[in-house]
Amino acid sequence: MVDRDMIAQLRQDITTAGDAGDEATVRRLRGELSEALRDGDDETGAAAIVTxxxxxxxLAVTSPDARLVMSQGRLGVHTGPGDGDGLLVITRADLVHRVGGxxxxxxxxELAALLDTDIRLLGA
Structure with a gap:
């Protein structure tokens, strides 16, 4: 079982390492946070948002406008230009650029953990 204090500490450590410019530590801690969130249960409310x-x-969608959007607490892939109001998590083009295709x-x-952390830091 993952407790909230451990998750809060990992988030604090990520912020501290990021402020210090220690990207290697940030990546390692984000991986640990992602794992901790995946291991979360209903009691902690810590299940991962982005997986x-x-x-x-x-990546499987071929539409040039494809994007991952969070709306009303749920993630979904949207493809149309006006399709899906909500929080833009990442576009397909940005995803391809970031993972090198x-x-x-x-x-x-690792990217899912990063996006998951970003969403949580926004309070979503």
């Missing part, structure tokens, strides 16, 4: 599967789903599990998991 590797969400990013794979976005490769969809290896580790790269997607």
């Amino acid at each position: 590797e599967a969400d990013l794979r789903e976005l 490769q969809s290896d599990a580790r790269g997607l998991a």
